[in-house]
Amino acid sequence: MPEGIYCNKRPVNTEEDLKALLSDTRGTKYYEEMLSLEVDREKLWSSIQKTCKSRMRTWLDVCARCGLCADSCFLYLVNDRVPTQVPSYKIHSTLGEIIRRKGDVDNAFMRHCMEVAWSQCTCCNRCAMFCPHGIDIGIMMGYLRGLLYSQGFVPWELKIGAGMHRVYRAQMDVTTEDWVETCEWMAEEQQDDWPGLEIPVDKEGADIMYTCNAREPKHYPEDLAEAAILFHIAGENWTVPSEGWEQTSLAMFAGDWEACKLQVQNVYSAIERLKPKRVIGTECGHAHRATVVEGPYWAGRPDGQPPAPYIHYVQWVAEALRTGKLKIDPTKRIKVPVTYQDSCNYIRNWGLAETAREILSYLVEPGYLREMTPNKEYNYCCGGGGGFNGIGKFRPMRNKALLTKRDQILSTGAKLVIAPCHNCWDAIRDLEEEYKIGIDWSFLKPLLLKMVIVPDHLKPKEEAEDEE
Amino acid sequence: MFDKILFATSGSPECDSAARVAFDMARQYGAELILFHVLGIPGKGDSNMVIDTRTGEAVDADAEYLEGVAEELRTTYDKQLAGCPNASVEIAVGVPSREILRIARAKDVDMIVLCAPGQGSEAGFYKRGVIGSTHRKVAKSAKCPVLTVGRPSASFWGGFSNIVFATDFSKASESAFQFAVTVAKAVDGELHLFNCVDLNRLQSAIALTQDGIETRLAEARRRLHHEYAVKLGDFKRYTSEVWEGTPYVEIVKFAREKQADLIVLAHHSRDVDPDEKPFGSTLEQVIVRASCPVISVNRPDKLPQAAEA
Numbered sequence: 008m009p010e011g012i013y014c015n016k017r018p019v020n021t022e023e024d025l026k027a028l029l030s031d032t033r034g035t036k037y038y039e040e041m042l043s044l045e046v047d048r049e050k051l052w053s054s055i056q057k058t059c060k061s062r063m064r065t066w067l068d069v070c071a072r073c074g075l076c077a078d079s080c081f082l083y084l085v086n087d088r089v090p091t092q093v094p095s096y097k098i099h100s101t102l103g104e105i106i107r108r109k110g111d112v113d114n115a116f117m118r119h120c121m122e123v124a125w126s127q128c129t130c131c132n133r134c135a136m137f138c139p140h141g142i143d144i145g146i147m148m149g150y151l152r153g154l155l156y157s158q159g160f161v162p163w164e165l166k167i168g169a170g171m172h173r174v175y176r177a178q179m180d181v182t183t184e185d186w187v188e189t190c191e192w193m194a195e196e197q198q199d200d201w202p203g204l205e206i207p208v209d210k211e212g213a214d215i216m217y218t219c220n221a222r223e224p225k226h227y228p229e230d231l232a233e234a235a236i237l238f239h240i241a242g243e244n245w246t247v248p249s250e251g252w253e254q255t256s257l258a259m260f261a262g263d264w265e266a267c268k269l270q271v272q273n274v275y276s277a278i279e280r281l282k283p284k285r286v287i288g289t290e291c292g293h294a295h296r297a298t299v300v301e302g303p304y305w306a307g308r309p310d311g312q313p314p315a316p317y318i319h320y321v322q323w324v325a326e327a328l329r330t331g332k333l334k335i336d337p338t339k340r341i342k343v344p345v346t347y348q349d350s351c352n353y354i355r356n357w358g359l360a361e362t363a364r365e366i367l368s369y370l371v372e373p374g375y376l377r378e379m380t381p382n383k384e385y386n387y388c389c390g391g392g393g394g395f396n397g398i399g400k401f402r403p404m405r406n407k408a409l410l411t412k413r414d415q416i417l418s419t420g421a422k423l424v425i426a427p428c429h430n431c432w433d434a435i436r437d438l439e440e441e442y443k444i445g446i447d448w449s450f451l452k453p454l455l456l457k458m459v460i461v462p463d464h465l466k467p468k469e470e471a472e473d474e475e
Numbered sequence: 476m477f478d479k480i481l482f483a484t485s486g487s488p489e490c491d492s493a494a495r496v497a498f499d500m501a502r503q504y505g506a507e508l509i510l511f512h513v514l515g516i517p518g519k520g521d522s523n524m525v526i527d528t529r530t531g532e533a534v535d536a537d538a539e540y541l542e543g544v545a546e547e548l549r550t551t552y553d554k555q556l557a558g559c560p561n562a563s564v565e566i567a568v569g570v571p572s573r574e575i576l577r578i579a580r581a582k583d584v585d586m587i588v589l590c591a592p593g594q595g596s597e598a599g600f601y602k603r604g605v606i607g608s609t610h611r612k613v614a615k616s617a618k619c620p621v622l623t624v625g626r627p628s629a630s631f632w633g634g635f636s637n638i639v640f641a642t643d644f645s646k647a648s649e650s651a652f653q654f655a656v657t658v659a660k661a662v663d664g665e666l667h668l669f670n671c672v673d674l675n676r677l678q679s680a681i682a683l684t685q686d687g688i689e690t691r692l693a694e695a696r697r698r699l700h701h702e703y704a705v706k707l708g709d710f711k712r713y714t715s716e717v718w719e720g721t722p723y724v725e726i727v728k729f730a731r732e733k734q735a736d737l738i739v740l741a742h743h744s745r746d747v748d749p750d751e752k753p754f755g756s757t758l759e760q761v762i763v764r765a766s767c768p769v770i771s772v773n774r775p776d777k778l779p780q781a782a783e784a
Contacts, residue, residue: 025642029537030537032535032537032539035536050689192577192580196576196616199646199773199774225569226569226570226573227570227573228573231571467646
């Protein structure tokens with residue numbers, strides 16, 4: 008049986024197919040079918056010839072297997088330093104081998120590659136910081152994922168995730184109507200506490216267009232309300248698009264290049280349609296990578312830039328605090344030992360470590376910040392990046408990977424972890440659930456809302472009068 | 476008086492008292508009843524797993540499981556459902572407070588019935604972030620009145636006849652007042668207007684002298700009269716009292732003295748930060764302690780019309 012009903016080389020393009028795949032609980036049949044999924048060797052080799060270009064070939068070629076990347080990899084360290092977890096080995100024994108064999112690999116080999124690509128690398132890119140040749144194995148792993156996806160060897164959840172982007176242009180089943188309705192709902196819900204608060208949809212020429220993560224409208228719409236309140240307090244002229252509001256890309260985790268392009272183009276069309284001065288994304292690391300860092304190349308933009316300046320949420324927060332648009336009540340600053348989770352995607356790979364520290368200088372009472380070791384650009388992945396968090400099949404490996412972050416946090420003595428990235432936030436929540444170390448974790452928005460000084464004219468009338 | 480009642484339940488025995496009230500009300504007012512259950516997701520993680528209420532274990536929320544849960548609910552409430560023809564069962568996956576608010580809005584319900592916040596019986600880990608705050612979040616944000624049954628004794632009433640309206644003179648209390656009046660008129664019951672001067676809020680030595688307290692009592696009495704009593708028109712079956720102390724304690728004591736079968740109040744707007752209120756808000760404390768159902772009303776949007784009653 009070359010192609011299965013659930014597990015096959017076809018991407019999920021319709022709602023019906025998506026539901027069918029979802030109905031296969033935990034992908035039981037999907038993985039069964041994968042055992043006999045045929046490898047289209049010709050296609051594999053021809054796509055390598057078309058897409059594996061000089062950078063990748065040079066990297067594979069010049070890697071001296073010196074092993075300097077070994078200690079940089081938290082998965083190598085946390086898995087008792089087994090040699091098979093050395094980054095250079097991981098890529099040479101998979102992508103390298105496929106190329107050496109000119110695509111002549113079998114089903115078992117492809118399944119092995121899938122395991123390596125999604126459970127032994129989170130694409131955190133930390134090894135690239137240590138390679139004397141500057142080789143980035145995370146990038147190559149991402150490329151390998153693309154090859155595997157095109158052959159149908161992809162974890163069940165990520166096939167679904169990529170399908171969601173294809174069907175809904177969002178990582179979850181949130182339609183345009185659902186989204187717009189959620190915006191109205193949230194604005195309405197806040198009316199008593201924040202008279203005049205709006206969530207303007209499709210306003211042209213605003214100073215800011217805001218994009219988010221589908222998880223927010225789907226399950227946690229208060230995150231959107233919090234963003235709206237903070238823009239409201241800061242007096243920003245902002246909007247959200249009715250289409251193109253979803254910034255994340257599970258397609259990127261899945262290696263579904265076509266869906267990556269479809270998704271990011273949707274966001275860029277919104278920017279072109281509404282012509283905001285700039286775009287601000289939510290507290291999500293991979294969303295930033297997908298729409299700001301890699302997206303322009305997926306969309307084939309010649310300048311390598313999104314259609315308008317596009318910044319991460321921490322950049323806006325730092326700016327708002329610096330310029331006094333948001334003012335913090337010094338008596339409400341955090342007075343418990345607190346640490347900051349540096350996300351790979353916007354700290355290591357986008358250089359916002361000092362921006363995050365600037366925010367902390369406003370929010371944390373001096374003396375209470377406990378940095379992790381290592382930190383900033385050198386911080387370890389939360390343990391759940393690159394899609395690792397969401398793959399049931401690899402959950403035991405993911406839980407083991409969380410030990411690195413657990414021990415890092417424990418040795419800071421912090422009681423609160425500020426984690427402005429959905430993936431990190433999830434991983435830290437999961438590690439608390441798994442290992443119960445008695446910590447709290449938070450995005451920036453709820454913390455800011457507890458500490459920000461609300462200008463009198465924005466307070467509900469009654470409350471302003473009542474204050475004694 | 477109520478056309479559509481949403482009863483949010485975990486299906487566990489701790490919701491039995493609330494179930495009794497919800498079904499009684501649906502029968503009494505010929506209302507449509509939506510039996511609603513939320514399967515909480517573990518967090519923001521990418522996951523299709525939910526926590527099974529009975530076993531506390533993570534399970535896959537697939538179609539089969541959802542149908543199983545719906546069937547379980549029908550079995551749990553089968554006697555009550557038999558006497559309530561216009562009832563349906565709805566299941567959702569998500570954060571309980573958010574999903575309750577979502578369906579209440581989507582179905583445009585007139586009343587939400589909740590069980591009181593459980594005391595530690597929920598799956599431990601989720602209690603602090605998700606389930607423990609369900610009630611607080613729903614009561615604060617719902618557009619319609621929210622009825623909560625805290626203690627078993629609170630469910631043994633046969634209908635409203637003795638209603639306590641407790642106010643903190645907030646804007647939200649106006650809606651609560653209108654609701655209380657409508658119910659009192661509709662059932663031809665008695666209405667007891669009540670305010671408690673919150674001594675915990677009086678910090679200065681001058682305010683805390685007996686003269687200071689009595690001045691405030693007098694002022695509150697005046698306000699009760701001018702802001703509420705004068706609006707009662709022909710309705711004469713009311714009393715009006717102001718006590719001093721800690722509001723939730725006094726409200727519960729007052730309700731007991733008046734043998735109230737319903738307490739109506741607004742979600743007190745001053746209790747904003749739950750983190751700084753380890754014992755919960757006035758509303759929560761009243762719910763946990765009162766021996767009758769407690770209805771919180773914050774908004775004018777979904778008040779029952781006296782004419783329809």
